[in-house]
Amino acid sequence: DQQVKQNSPSLSVQEGRISILNCDYTNSMFDYFLWYKKYPAEGPTFLISISSIKDKNEDGRFTVFLNKSAKHLSLHIVPSQPGDSAVYFCAARDVLAGTASKLTFGTGTRLQVTL
Amino acid sequence: KAGVTQTPRYLIKTRGQQVTLSCSPISGHRSVSWYQQTPGQGLQFLFEYFSETQRNKGNFPGRFSGRQFSNSRSEMNVSTLELGDSALYLCASSLETGVTEAFFGQGTRLTVV
Numbered sequence: 001d002q003q004v005k006q007n008s009p010s011l012s013v014q015e016g017r018i019s020i021l022n023c024d025y026t027n028s029m030f031d032y033f034l035w036y037k038k039y040p041a042e043g044p045t046f047l048i049s050i051s052s053i054k055d056k057n058e059d060g061r062f063t064v065f066l067n068k069s070a071k072h073l074s075l076h077i078v079p080s081q082p083g084d085s086a087v088y089f090c091a092a093r094d095v096l097a098g099t100a101s102k103l104t105f106g107t108g109t110r111l112q113v114t115l
Numbered sequence: 116k117a118g119v120t121q122t123p124r125y126l127i128k129t130r131g132q133q134v135t136l137s138c139s140p141i142s143g144h145r146s147v148s149w150y151q152q153t154p155g156q157g158l159q160f161l162f163e164y165f166s167e168t169q170r171n172k173g174n175f176p177g178r179f180s181g182r183q184f185s186n187s188r189s190e191m192n193v194s195t196l197e198l199g200d201s202a203l204y205l206c207a208s209s210l211e212t213g214v215t216e217a218f219f220g221q222g223t224r225l226t227v228v
Contacts, residue, residue, distance in 0.1 A: 034216055043119070043205050043219030044158070089158065102148065102171045103217060107157035 003027045004092050006106035013113055019077040021109050023090030026071065030092035034103065035064060035075045038087045047088075048075070080113045087111070117142065119208050119220035127226045133194040136223045140187050140208030146170075147189040148217060149181060152203040161204075164189050165211060196227045 005024045013019045023033075031052045036044035050057040050064045050073070057064050063076045077084055087110045091103040120139040128134050140147050148171075149161040160173040164183035181191040187208075193200055203224050207217035 036219075041221070043121075043207075043221045046216040046218065049216055091158075102160055102163055103158075104160065105150075105158040107155065 002107070003030075004090055004104050004106040006088075006090055006109045008109050009107070010110040010112070013080045013111065015082055015113055015115050016079045019075075019080045019084065019111055019113070021075040021077075021088050021090075021111065023073045023075075023106055024071060025073075025092055027092070027094060027104070028071070029094050029096055030104075031095040032093040033064070033066060033073050034091045034093075035062075036089045036091060036105075037084075038089060038108070044089055077111075080111075082113050082115065085111055085113045119206055119218055121204075121206050121220035121223050123223060124221065125224045125226075127228060128196050129228055130196055130198060132196050133192060134196060134225060135190055135192045136204055136206075136225070138189045138191075138206030138208075138220060140189070140206075141218055144208035144210050144218075145187050146209045146211040146217075147183055147187060148207045148209075149189070149191050150205045150207065151175070152205060152222070153201075158205065161191065193225075198227050201225060201227045 003026050034049040035047040037047050038044040048059050048062045066073045087108045089108045090106040122137045146165045148163040150158040152158045163171040167183045178194045183189045203222045205222045207219045209217045
């Protein structure tokens with residue numbers, strides 16, 4: 001039962017354009033969402049997060065949007081750079097878990113930023 | 116400030132053996148979680164330790180176990196290894212003072228042959 005879904009396994013975007021990575025979830029008890037970026041042979045690196053009480057959070061080139069009614073979040077990267085090429089994981093925390101550390105991850109989207 | 120350190124980085128074991136992986140969290144972090152990453156499955160939560168106690172456990176068989184020491188370092192053990200246990204095992208630490216992100220180590224790549 002995949003509670004966090006990233007339906008696009010891969011995405012290719014030209015340098016300078018916008019990258020939009022999507023994530024859907026089914027568990028209404030998720031109260032906190034995070035995006036991680038992962039390069040090969042490295043652990044995931046935290047990118048940006050958003051609480052369920054907000055609908056937008058921005059950090060430099062990265063913006064996360066949350067639509068609770070649709071159980072959907074998206075990560076926008078503007079402008080995209082070649083160094084952004086990596087696998088992006090969406091993750092969610094279940095408020096019942098009572099801890100920041102138990103995260104449910106999506107299967108990831110591989111972003112390729114081309115020149 | 117040192118990050119999360121996992122040892123060893125790579126490991127090859129044969130079926131039926133057991134293996135122990137180690138994780139040293141970021142200094143001051145008291146929560147350590149373990150995840151298994153396999154192709155197509157993403158990251159699957161194994162368990163979380165806080166103050167030497169297991170707080171949460173994922174849906175993995177009893178062959179997967181762990182522990183945490185008083186200095187917050189953690190180990191996970193997999194007994195009677197199966198080919199399907201081949202994966203990247205990731206450890207994450209967090210401060211545990213409210214809403215915060217988890218910081219991951221580079222992982223241990225386990226190959227079972």
